Amino acid sequence: MIPSIIILKIQQERGFRLKLWLPVFILWPVFLVLFVLVLPLLLIADLILLVSGVRIHLLGMLGGVFSVVSSLRGTRIKVKNRKENSIVNVTIL
Amino acid sequence: MSEERKRILKMLAEGKISPSEAEDLLDALDKTGGRRGDDDNGPALLKLKNVKYIYVKVLSAQDDNVDVRVPLGLIRAGMKLTTLIPAQAMDHINSAMREKGMSFDLNSIKPDDIEELLKNLADMEVNVKSKNGDTVRVYCGE
Numbered sequence: 001m002i003p004s005i006i007i008l009k010i011q012q013e014r015g016f017r018l019k020l021w022l023p024v025f026i027l028w029p030v031f032l033v034l035f036v037l038v039l040p041l042l043l044i045a046d047l048i049l050l051v052s053g054v055r056i057h058l059l060g061m062l063g064g065v066f067s068v069v070s071s072l073r074g075t076r077i078k079v080k081n082r083k084e085n086s087i088v089n090v091t092i093l
Numbered sequence: 094m095s096e097e098r099k100r101i102l103k104m105l106a107e108g109k110i111s112p113s114e115a116e117d118l119l120d121a122l123d124k125t126g127g128r129r130g131d132d133d134n135g136p137a138l139l140k141l142k143n144v145k146y147i148y149v150k151v152l153s154a155q156d157d158n159v160d161v162r163v164p165l166g167l168i169r170a171g172m173k174l175t176t177l178i179p180a181q182a183m184d185h186i187n188s189a190m191r192e193k194g195m196s197f198d199l200n201s202i203k204p205d206d207i208e209e210l211l212k213n214l215a216d217m218e219v220n221v222k223s224k225n226g227d228t229v230r231v232y233c234g235e
Contacts, residue, residue, distance in 0.1 A: 071164055073164065075163055
């Protein structure tokens with residue numbers, strides 16, 4: 001499952017408090033359109049690289065990057081700083 | 094016979110480990126709950142199936158804490174991504190790692206090895222405690 005929302009929480013013991021829901025799912029259709037547009041170029045580049053003997057598979061790499069991004073779902077990072085009295089929490093859903 | 098037991102016996106048959114090492118590994122397996130003769134639905138494997146994340150927790154004495162949860166799938170995807178790295182670049186990486194004292198060939202990692210590594214991560218737990226009271230804990234869980 002691809003990440004759909006990134007939740008960013010920043011809170012200080014006294015006062016400042018921020019909670020942001022970043023709707024990443026909005027970006028996926030945009031990326032899909034971009035991917036469709038770039039796909040022919042990638043295929044041509046892959047073909048050129050194959051003919052010239054360079055073993056770089058651009059399309060495969062793009063797939064690999066996509067699988068890394070997809071598996072980010074569930075990641076959570078929480079950092080507490082006593083000096084600043086703040087907690088930063090990033091969750092990828 | 095459990096998967097772990099089969100793997101140990103296979104390594105013994107292939108000559109990768111000596112009979113005494115195999116005995117040690119089987120004993121260690123017995124101690125961790127994988128009794129000889131357990132089937133594949135034993136408690137040890139059940140535990141492995143539930144593992145989804147790696148947790149890294151740093152608790153400092155000054156109360157500066159870091160808590161990170163990383164999905165195991167991310168490690169799997171990252172490791173698979175390394176198989177797409179061109180051979181020339183991989184040679185550079187390997188030589189750079191060798192210079193830093195890590196004689197480790199990334200080319201030798203196969204998809205089966207990744208799965209085996211991830212399965213066995215379930216039993217991993219690292220606990221470090223420094224003199225000033227800082228603790229680092231790395232473990233796998235649900």
